[in-house]
Amino acid sequence: xxxxxxxxxxxxxxxxxxxxxxxxxxxxxxxxxxxxxxxxxxxxxxxxxxxxxxxxxxxxxxxxxxxxxxxxxxxxxxxxxxxxxxxxxxxxxxxxxxxxxxxxxxxxxxxxxxxxxxxxxxxxxxxxxxxxxxxxxxxxxxxxxxxxxxxxxxxxxxxxxxxxxxxxxxxxxxxxxxxxxxxxxxxxxxxxxxxxxxxxxxxxxxxxxxxxxxxxxxxxxxxxxxxxxxxxxxxxxxxxxxxxxxxxxxxxxxxxxxxxxxxxxxxxxxxxxxxxxxxxxxxxxxxxxxxxxxxxxxxx
Numbered sequence: 001x002x003x004x005x006x007x008x009x010x011x012x013x014x015x016x017x018x019x020x021x022x023x024x025x026x027x028x029x030x031x032x033x034x035x036x037x038x039x040x041x042x043x044x045x046x047x048x049x050x051x052x053x054x055x056x057x058x059x060x061x062x063x064x065x066x067x068x069x070x071x072x073x074x075x076x077x078x079x080x081x082x083x084x085x086x087x088x089x090x091x092x093x094x095x096x097x098x099x100x101x102x103x104x105x106x107x108x109x110x111x112x113x114x115x116x117x118x119x120x121x122x123x124x125x126x127x128x129x130x131x132x133x134x135x136x137x138x139x140x141x142x143x144x145x146x147x148x149x150x151x152x153x154x155x156x157x158x159x160x161x162x163x164x165x166x167x168x169x170x171x172x173x174x175x176x177x178x179x180x181x182x183x184x185x186x187x188x189x190x191x192x193x194x195x196x197x198x199x200x201x202x203x204x205x206x207x208x209x210x211x212x213x214x215x216x217x218x219x220x221x222x223x224x225x226x227x228x229x230x231x232x233x234x235x236x237x238x239x240x241x242x243x244x245x246x247x248x249x250x251x252x253x254x255x256x257x258x259x260x261x262x263x264x265x266x267x268x269x270x271x272x273x274x275x276x277x278x279x280x281x282x283x284x285x286x287x288x289x290x291x292x293x294x295x296x297x298x299x300x
Contacts (some may be wrong), residue, residue: 001026007081007254013252014029017045017046017051017053018053019051021051021054022051022052022053022136023051023053023076023077024052024053024054024055024074024076024077025041025052025053025054025076025077025078025079025080025285026054026055026056026057026071026076026078026079026080027055027056027057027079027080027081027082028057028059028064028067028079028080028081028085028089029056029058029059029081029082029083029084029085030059030060030083030084031058031060031224031225032056032058032059032082033056033058034084034223034224034250035056036249036271036299037054037056037080037274037278038054038056038272038276038297039298039299040275040278040298040299041054041278041282042054042153042297043287043294043295044282044290044291044294044295047291047294048106048231048286048288048291050284050286050288052077052285059085060084060085061084061088064085064088064089064092065092067094068089068093069092070112070115070267071109071116072114072116073110073279075114076109076111077110077111077248077285078108078109078281078284078285079108079109080107080108080110080278080281081106081107081108081149081151082107082110083150083220083250084163086105086106086120086148086149086150087104087105087109087148087149087178088174089106089109089118090104090106092103092116093106093109093116093117093118094115094116094117095115095117095118096117096118096119097118097119097120097292098121099120099123099153099156099157100118100119100120102156102185102189103120103123103152103153103156103182103213104149104152104181105120105148105149105150105152105153105162106118106119106149107119107120107122107149107150107153107277107281108120108121108280108281108284108285109271110256110284112283119280119281119284120149120153120264121153121276121277121278121280121281121284122149122150122153122154122157122273122277123154123156123157123158124276124277124280125153125273125274125276125277125278125279125280126150126154126155126157126216126247126273126276126277127157127158127161128151128272128276129156129268129272129273129275129276130245130268131274132271132272132276133268135214135243135266135268137158137163137213137214137243138161138162138163139162139163139164140150140163140164140165140212140213140214141163141164141165141166141167141211141212141213142158142163142165142166142167142212142213142214142215142216143167143168143205143209143212143214143216143217144167144168144169144207144215144217144218144219145168145170145199145213145215145216145218145219145221145231145232145233146168146169146170146171146181146218146219146247147168147170147175147176147178147182147196147215148175148218148219150167150218150247150250151168151170151183151218151219152179153177154216154218154247155168155182155186155194155262156182159186159190159191159192159194160190162191162192163192164192164193165192165193165194165195166186166192166193166194166195167194167195167197167208167212168182168183168194168195168196168197168200169196169197169198169199169201169204169205169208169231170196170198171198171199171200171285172198172200172300176196176198179196180196182194182196183195183196187264187300191218191222194266195208205232205237206236206237207281209232209238209242210239212242213242213243214242214243214244214245215232215238215242215243215244215245216244216245216247216248217230217231217232217245217246217248217254217256218244219231219247220248221248221256222246222248222251222254222256223248223250223251223254224250224254225252227254227255228255228261229255229258230254230255231256232254232256233258234259235257235259235260235262235263236261238259238260238265239262239263239265240265241265242260242263242265243266243267243268244256244257244260244265244266244267244268245267245268245269245270246267246268246269246270247269247270247273248269249269249270249271249273249274252269252271253267253269254269257269260295271299271300275292275296275299276292278290279292279295282299
């Protein structure tokens with residue numbers, strides 16, 4: 001339980017840090033109140049003595065264009081972008097990094113003298129999290145659920161890094177056509193073989209997971225408002241030597257990971273990806289390396 005003394009010290013420390021020159025960095029998404037990003041970045045700024053503050057804003061697609069216009073008007077230094085805005089936001093920016101262009105999605109914006117550039121750090125964050133967990137999927141097969149911004153970035157980075165085969169599953173919704181383009185790009189521009197399947201085809205899902213070394217949930221299923229749900233129908237789709245990862249980090253153990261642990265799988269939640277994608281974004285905004293070991297102590 002928090003006490004008044006603790007709260008008073010935290011407020012005083014934040015008040016000491018804010019100045020007339022403090023630069024704002026935002027986070028745009030909905031729902032957003034659960035995010036650990038404000039704590040992660042503000043603690044890192046304080047640790048390094050950097051004059052920035054990071055705030056979360058509950059923003060959906062409907063408000064996004066106006067918010068980006070506001071960023072320009074206010075000279076906001078940058079932002080993270082999360083669901084459901086990662087794909088739409090690119091149309092309101094001036095430039096995209098090569099990775100963001102290929103992924104067709106943005107999770108990080110930097111404002112350089114009024115020029116807004118979109119980057120995508122989800123894929124590098126995911127692959128770094130696997131390395132930190134001593135998981136090697138290079139030259140092997142992965143199956144992934146999802147075709148949104150994070151999922152696309154993960155697939156592209158995995159292919160570029162040398163994953164041999166990727167089976168992508170998604171419902172036939174607005175993202176399915178985009179996933180077809182992702183598959184074409186991966187097959188044309190990398191040595192990886194990519195395939196796309198309907199997530200409702202449970203027989204195909206079972207078959208593709210069966211000969212993969214890792215299964216990853218890169219959808220929002222498992223977090224609010226879908227807590228307790230899983231993209232995998234039941235534990236019979238999993239096996240003890242399968243690695244199961246989830247981009248969801250609140251709850252820290254999604255229903256998918258609970259099922260996987262029950263089978264005996266090695267599991268990885270979304271905290272590592274969140275940390276390392278954030279570390280790259282931090283570097284883009286500030287030119288400094290995030291004090292990752294210090295942040296790990298606070299978050300893990």
